[in-house]
Amino acid sequence: MGKLQTLTSGRVASFTSAVARWPGSAAGERPRPDRITARQWTARLVLPAALALWLLSLRHVRLTEMRDYGLLQVLPVLFWVALGLLTFGFCLALTDRRTAGGWFAGYVLGLVAVIHATPTLLYPTLRYSWAWKHVAVVDAVIRHRGEVPHADKLALYNQWPGFFDLNAFFLQATGLDSALGYATWTPPVFNAVLLAPLLLLYRTVTRDRRLIWGAAWVYYSCSWVGQDYFAPQAFAFLLFVTVIALVMGQLPTSALYGASDALKDRWPVGRFVLVMVIAAVIISSHPLTPLMLISALVVLSLPRRNRRAVLPVLAGTVLLTVAWDATVARPYISENLNDFLDALLKPDTNVVSGLASLGTAAPGHVVVAWVDRGLSAAVFLLAAIAFAARPWVRRTSLPLLVLAPLPVLTANAYGGEMIFRAYLFALPAASLLIAALFLKPGSRPRLHVLAAYPLLLALLAGLMFGYYGKEAANYFTKDEVSAGRFVAATAPPGSTIVSLTSAVPGLYLHYDENTQVQLDEQDIGDRRRLVNDPVKGLAGFVQRATPQEPAYVILSRAQAADIYQRGVLPGDTVQRMDSALSKNPDYFPVYRTKDAVVYRYQGARSGTGS
Known part of the structure; x- marks a missing residue:
């Protein structure tokens, strides 16, 4: 027993000594109740000032002008001033050992808000196509009360369902219609x-x-x-x-x-x-x-x-x-x-x-x-x-x-x-x-x-x-969302949904009922045929289409931006496909706005579609 006590005492003394050598281990770390200095007042005033400037900077952001650098090129100078000021105020707070943890928390959470709430506040719809896909999976889990049949390449989610089951349980417990309502705020x-x-x-x-x-x-x-x-x-x-x-x-x-x-x-x-x-x-x-x-x-x-x-x-x-x-x-x-x-x-x-x-x-x-x-x-x-x-x-x-x-x-x-x-x-x-x-x-x-x-x-x-x-490519307009919802609402079970990339909101809303084809994922030969002749390049993916189970081709602004950014296909592919399909009698537009168009194909009538 004495030996155990000796070992334990030595062990504690050794670890306590080691910890004492680490920064912040010494006593007296808590802030002293001294008077507030000018530096502390400055650090406290900078935080609300920076956040106010950030919110003011978001009033007039033209999202339609995003190109190569996304949000970087459309955020105003005031946004960057606010971010720099926020960083300066945080550094100023770090210089004083008496700064309370609450002010540090305010600065770090302010940084989180500036970085991650900016897209949420600016965009009219849910950001990022994969987020839309995961919302669709939760909806499918609720519809099927568990494992989703005919999930095709999304069958992976049936085998790791924890996240989706928890969201389905939350929606059913709260009476909410869809995870879409709160998924927008997930990043912040x-x-x-x-x-x-x-x-x-x-x-x-x-x-x-x-x-x-x-x-x-x-x-x-x-x-x-x-x-x-x-x-x-x-x-x-x-x-x-x-x-x-x-x-x-x-x-x-x-x-x-x-x-x-x-x-x-x-x-x-x-x-x-x-x-x-x-x-x-x-x-x-x-x-x-x-x-x-x-x-x-x-x-x-x-x-x-x-x-x-x-x-x-x-x-x-x-x-x-x-x-x-x-x-x-x-x-x-x-x-x-x-x-x-x-x-x-x-x-x-x-x-x-x-x-x-x-x-x-x-x-x-x-x-x-x-x-x-x-x-x-x-x-x-x-x-x-x-x-x-x-x-x-x-x-x-x-x-x-x-x-x-x-x-x-x-x-x-x-x-x-x-x-x-x-x-x-x-x-x-x-x-x-x-x-x-x-x-x-x-x-x-x-x-x-x-x-x-x-x-x-x-x-x-x-x-x-x-x-x-x-x-x-991550931002979607209301027109693009409407196009995706149109296809989800009108496509009969068994339809084929074709897109150039995954940058389509609502593409997988009924993935358990329809077949999704993403052309940028296909092998190099199929993509070359598509580039050389869009109509013939599509033929192999829509050949099973019938009036009862048609194929839908979605072209949109975000897909064009995605292709232009990554270069997986020529930058003008969306425009060339739109032009080719509009001239082919087997493809007729069933939905068109300035940001999206949906073509329906239900089988070749004149042989031009094959």
């Missing part, structure tokens, strides 16, 4: 809610409020990937950060570890059950996030001191994932097993993946892509510099979490998006490392923070390119 709400687990994660590493809130600011300044819309990935990522924060708080090196928590790395039953429930929801909602979670838990278990806390969660997560994949997700796993094995044998192909292009990507789109890569590289470079320059971060598990997504990156291409997802999952940990660079503890914090102001502006500039630069 998701990012605001994500702040809680981010803060929980950062508090396991340091008690310095300035460092914690600085890391949160860096995260939102660099999260350009855009996986925050109405989607299973956003939901699963939120839960992923929550699990990692709870596990990090259980580690013996956590900044929350104290003398009263001598055996803290032994899980309380209730907390362990909570973590396993969250892991189960992740596993049932998204195929990729469980792999990222397992990878993160594996690297966290590498230090021997962490294993007592991490291994039970790792074992439970692996067991639940294997059980799910062997039962509910077995059809998808079995069908794609060979592709998974090929990806493991060719890891280099997982980093870069995509379709061959028949056109040329827009110059602005190329610039946006390079800025995205530059920002991503800068994040990892700054994190590496922090690892070298700030010895205290090496005693944390943050560097391990930054590297955790790399094994998954080499395992599968995930439709060409794996490199972006790896960046997304590494960003929470990398953000605190970066914050540690410009919040170096010392006698001159004001100089360090104000010197970092240009860096924070540069990170935000990179984010704006990645997050706003493609909005010409």
